[in-house]
Amino acid sequence: MTELLTAAQMRAIEQAAIDSGDVTGLELMERAGRGVVEAIFEEWPELAKPNRGASPSGSPGYLGPRETRAARRRAVVLCGPGNNGGDGFVVARRLLDKGWDVEVFLFGDPDKLPPDARTNYDVWCSMGAVKKLEVDAVTSGPRPTLLIDAMFGTGLTRAIPLDCALAFHAIEKRDVGDRHPWLVPYHRVAIDTPSGLDTDSGKFLLPEFSGDADDEEDWESYWEWWQNDASMRLLLPDLTISFHRRRLGHVLSDVSRKVVVCDIGLGKEDRHPAHLLWPHSNDVVRLLDFDVPKGRSKRAWPGNDLDKRRGAQSHKYTHGHALILSGQSGKGGAARLAARGALRIGAGLVTVAPTPGALQENAARLDAIMLSPVGDAPTLETVLADERFNALCLGPGLGQERARELVPVALAAERATVLDADALTAFADNPAGLFDMLHENCVLTPHAGEFARLFPDIAEKLNAPATQGPAYSKVDATREAAARAGCVVLFKGPDTVIAAPDGRCSINSAAYERSAPWLASAGTGDVLAGFVTGLLARGFKPIQAAETAAWMHVECALEFGPGLIAEDLSEMLPNVFRKLGV
Numbered sequence: 350m351t352e353l354l355t356a357a358q359m360r361a362i363e364q365a366a367i368d369s370g371d372v373t374g375l376e377l378m379e380r381a382g383r384g385v386v387e388a389i390f391e392e393w394p395e396l397a398k399p400n401r402g403a404s405p406s407g408s409p410g411y412l413g414p415r416e417t418r419a420a421r422r423r424a425v426v427l428c429g430p431g432n433n434g435g436d437g438f439v440v441a442r443r444l445l446d447k448g449w450d451v452e453v454f455l456f457g458d459p460d461k462l463p464p465d466a467r468t469n470y471d472v473w474c475s476m477g478a479v480k481k482l483e484v485d486a487v488t489s490g491p492r493p494t495l496l497i498d499a500m501f502g503t504g505l506t507r508a509i510p511l512d513c514a515l516a517f518h519a520i521e522k523r524d525v526g527d528r529h530p531w532l533v534p535y536h537r538v539a540i541d542t543p544s545g546l547d548t549d550s551g552k553f554l555l556p557e558f559s560g561d562a563d564d565e566e567d568w569e570s571y572w573e574w575w576q577n578d579a580s581m582r583l584l585l586p587d588l589t590i591s592f593h594r595r596r597l598g599h600v601l602s603d604v605s606r607k608v609v610v611c612d613i614g615l616g617k618e619d620r621h622p623a624h625l626l627w628p629h630s631n632d633v634v635r636l637l638d639f640d641v642p643k644g645r646s647k648r649a650w651p652g653n654d655l656d657k658r659r660g661a662q663s664h665k666y667t668h669g670h671a672l673i674l675s676g677q678s679g680k681g682g683a684a685r686l687a688a689r690g691a692l693r694i695g696a697g698l699v700t701v702a703p704t705p706g707a708l709q710e711n712a713a714r715l716d717a718i719m720l721s722p723v724g725d726a727p728t729l730e731t732v733l734a735d736e737r738f739n740a741l742c743l744g745p746g747l748g749q750e751r752a753r754e755l756v757p758v759a760l761a762a763e764r765a766t767v768l769d770a771d772a773l774t775a776f777a778d779n780p781a782g783l784f785d786m787l788h789e790n791c792v793l794t795p796h797a798g799e800f801a802r803l804f805p806d807i808a809e810k811l812n813a814p815a816t817q818g819p820a821y822s823k824v825d826a827t828r829e830a831a832a833r834a835g836c837v838v839l840f841k842g843p844d845t846v847i848a849a850p851d852g853r854c855s856i857n858s859a860a861y862e863r864s865a866p867w868l869a870s871a872g873t874g875d876v877l878a879g880f881v882t883g884l885l886a887r888g889f890k891p892i893q894a895a896e897t898a899a900w901m902h903v904e905c906a907l908e909f910g911p912g913l914i915a916e917d918l919s920e921m922l923p924n925v926f927r928k929l930g931v
């Protein structure tokens with residue numbers, strides 16, 4: 350697992366490196382600029398070939414004047430007023446050295462550039478021109494092969510000026526001669542972050558609402574403006590090149606087609622335990638990015654804990670017995686999906702507990718999974734007298750009324766417990782009542798709607814337009830929710846955030862190279878609840894169960910690919926286990 354950094358943490362790491370005397374800010378900037386150019390050439394190897402010029406005699410092997418115009422490698426670099434702009438000047442210089450045509454625009458006053466950026470500005474000025482970044486100025490000229498966004502990085506504190514956004518978009522409209530625009534290669538690259546993105550939250554910062562806060566019409570027109578015209582402010586690059594580590598915002602949003610991280614030699618400082626750089630190591634958010642199988646020897650990886658063979662003398666009860674509460678007849682699919690997930694991920698035994706009326710339906714559908722009818726709370730109490738039931742799952746297909754009756758009994762039994770779906774929604778009117786009953790061996794697995802029902806004030810903060818950085822993020826929201834609930838919260842989505850009450854937090858990303866949008870399909874969340882329950886039955890701690898389940902869930906989805914339905918997920922587990930070497 351790798352650490353994800355906030356802007357402040359990244360600054361602290363850089364500062365520690367500079368203070369140690371090992372490196373200067375200027376050297377770091379040079380490495381950053383060099384890394385950007387290398388990453389561009391790695392992404393688009395054809396751009397690494399030298400520029401070919403026109404042949405005066407028209408000899409073969411040279412380009413004719415018309416072709417030259419279209420094929421010459423050109424870059425436009427949009428530089429901002431801070432060190433992100435400084436990186437831009439380095440990139441401009443390095444591209445020019447490689448024979449590119451480079452145009453540089455600066456937003457802001459050169460005299461106010463921070464020292465390292467100013468040094469690189471001066472170096473560039475000895476090689477080429479710097480034009481003032483204004484929409485009119487950037488509009489004319491041939492369309493470049495590369496547009497470099499070096500306007501704002503980790504120092505962004507508020508929405509980018511409209512001119513910067515419009516300039517970015519104006520480049521696309523530049524002249525492409527008589528060729529169809531689609532046929533002219535055009536790549537947009539963001540240095541560190543797409544400008545406008547708040548690196549801590551992954552949100553695009555909006556301009557402050559300047560109207561009357563009590564006037565609904567004013568507010569609505571602000572929103573309308575944002576959704577229509579202001580979408581022009583979104584600068585969507587094809588490639589974002591960041592440094593040292595990914596930032597939280599890279600993972601909490603997918604505003605770039607791809608994010609790559611380049612090493613700028615801060616590795617040594619990495620050996621400083623994180624808690625030396627900032628007070629609590631629990632402040633660090635980890636990305637669940639186990640290497641398979643490379644990480645096997647090096648990192649804590651799920652295979653180590655998932656390997657049943659290590660307990661060769663074990664029997665089914667040593668792998669735990671999960672109890673999945675189910676609902677009425679005709680509503681049992683969700684619980685069966687969860688049960689199958691729990692069994693496949695390795696619980697020794699799994700029992701589904703439907704209403705007595707739904708027994709036949711379930712008996713017709715289940716074989717390896719056992720059945721135990723539970724009509725009411727006293728029956729559940731009796732069932733739970735068997736202490737071998739060590740993990741419970743309530744929610745999928747349970748029904749809200751039944752959830753209100755059974756959840757208190759389940760929680761009083763103090764087993765490891767997953768609450769999902771109806772078991773969360775049932776307490777929308779009284780979340781505090783639920784929080785009083787929860788204990789540290791619980792895992793809540795809400796999607797955004799369920800989260801908002803249980804934590805309405807937190808959801809409101811999360812969903813409010815962000816105007817200032819660092820903005821309130823899904824990480825902040827999940828941590829706050831876990832602290833309030835007193836147990837692990839797994840907040841689902843393409844960026845699933847998992848937090849414990851003590852602040853430990855990780856993100857399971859299903860974006861970029863792990864993109865699996867086909868997971869957004871009915872019932873996949875039920876399977877996830879089953880995965881968590883199965884791992885709890887196997888004795889995993891709640892946070893570890895939640896993290897491993899979320900990661901395996903996406904691995905299963907990737908293993909199957911498009912066309913996946915919820916039923917397929919658990920069936921992919923054997924393949925994923927094999928890949929893990931389990």
Ligand SMILES: NC(=O)C1=CN([C@@H]2O[C@H](COP(=O)(O)OP(=O)(O)OC[C@H]3O[C@@H](n4cnc5c(N)ncnc54)[C@H](OP(=O)(O)O)[C@@H]3O)[C@@H](O)[C@H]2O)[C@@H](O)CC1
Pocket residue numbers: 363374377378379381429430431432433434435436463500501502503504505506507508509510540541542592613
């Ligand atoms: N440090 C290092 O060693 C290394 C750093 N590196 C690079 O530095 C980048 C961070 O640099 P940075 O801290 O200078 O911040 P950056 O994002 O360039 O902008 C800050 C400037 O923008 C301004 N500003 C902010 N918001 C604004 C707005 N909405 N509209 C207008 N202005 C606005 C703000 O002004 P102020 O808020 O004070 O008014 C300030 O002047 C980082 O992303 C990476 O690329 C790499 O080279 C590796 C080594």
Ligand SMILES: Nc1ncnc2c1ncn2[C@@H]1O[C@H](COP(=O)(O)OP(=O)(O)O)[C@@H](O)[C@H]1O
Pocket residue numbers: 770796841842843845859865866867868869870871872873874875876877902
């Ligand atoms: N776009 C997406 N990319 C990847 N995973 C997604 C995406 N949308 C949803 N998911 C995942 O799919 C699952 C859906 O769960 P949920 O919303 O509870 O659905 P259901 O209630 O139908 O089971 C969650 O694990 C969530 O993280």
Ligand SMILES: [K+]
Pocket residue numbers: 433498499500501502539540541542543544
């Ligand atoms: K940028």
